Amino acid sequence: MANSVSPHLKWSFALSASSVLSALGLTFLSKSGAINDPATYILLAVPSALMILAFVIGRRVDAEKVKASHRYLWRVALCMVFYLVTLSAAEILIEDKGLGGWMAVVLASLPGLSFAGIIWVFGVLIVEEKDEFMRLLHVRQGLIATGIVLTLAAVWGFLETYRIVAPVAAFWWPTLWCFGIGVGAIFNKIKYGIFGDSA
Amino acid sequence: MKNRLKVLRAERDWSQQDLAEHLDVSRQSVNAIEKGRYDPSLPLAFRIADVFAMPIEDIFERD
Numbered sequence: 124m125a126n127s128v129s130p131h132l133k134w135s136f137a138l139s140a141s142s143v144l145s146a147l148g149l150t151f152l153s154k155s156g157a158i159n160d161p162a163t164y165i166l167l168a169v170p171s172a173l174m175i176l177a178f179v180i181g182r183r184v185d186a187e188k189v190k191a192s193h194r195y196l197w198r199v200a201l202c203m204v205f206y207l208v209t210l211s212a213a214e215i216l217i218e219d220k221g222l223g224g225w226m227a228v229v230l231a232s233l234p235g236l237s238f239a240g241i242i243w244v245f246g247v248l249i250v251e252e253k254d255e256f257m258r259l260l261h262v263r264q265g266l267i268a269t270g271i272v273l274t275l276a277a278v279w280g281f282l283e284t285y286r287i288v289a290p291v292a293a294f295w296w297p298t299l300w301c302f303g304i305g306v307g308a309i310f311n312k313i314k315y316g317i318f319g320d321s322a
Numbered sequence: 323m324k325n326r327l328k329v330l331r332a333e334r335d336w337s338q339q340d341l342a343e344h345l346d347v348s349r350q351s352v353n354a355i356e357k358g359r360y361d362p363s364l365p366l367a368f369r370i371a372d373v374f375a376m377p378i379e380d381i382f383e384r385d
Contacts, residue, residue, distance in 0.1 A: 253347075
């Protein structure tokens with residue numbers, strides 16, 4: 124099983140990461156008032172261009188020669204970019220510009236829908252992974268993450284019902300699931316001596 | 323399940339990476355099987371038997 128990463132894939136990773144970081148920086152600059160709205164809209168071209176370039180270069184990677192876990196990382200990066208771009212758009216158009224109606228509903232739903240992409244990416248990783256031991260590790264990570272998050276959500280829900288704790292925004296549960304994947308990797312390390320590639 | 327992978331590898335002067343490449347799996351998989359942390363599926367056990375040109379029961383044995 125090949126361990127080397129193709130130059131195309133490396134560039135795709137680097138551009139995806141740059142896109143996410145530049146989108147984060149742009150969101151911070153815009154929300155802090157360091158740059159005005161027209162400048163924000165113009166600068167949005169930077170993370171968008173980086174994302175498109177990452178996608179174009181990533182398409183050149185021979186799918187059969189790349190490990191499923193590498194494709195997984197690239198797809199997760201794309202989901203993160205989608206999340207950041209739609210979140211930025213929602214912040215600017217709904218929060219700052221006062222967009223309302225059905226367009227606000229659609230726009231406000233988009234960042235959350237990126238999590239559907241994360242679940243799809245994780246499922247595809249399990250399907251595409253040819254190494255059965257690695258597949259076992261991925262499945263364990265997913266089950267551990269799901270178990271942790273659903274249990275925490277249920278416990279917190281009852282604590283909320285009896286007014287013992289403050290309500291929590293629901294988008295934190297899928298966010299915690301992503302951290303749960305990391306916890307699952309630690310469980311893998313303890314049981315099998317390896318974190319797994321999807322951590 | 324016990325196995326003789328380490329001995330069979332040593333006889334051929336193969337590293338775990340060498341065996342992994344013969345089996346088209348990761349080195350970590352070979353390591354996990356060798357240390358008894360993971361029992362391979364029947365198809366992978368047959369592939370291992372094919373690589374060493376031996377019957378499965380001569381490579382793997384019950385605990």
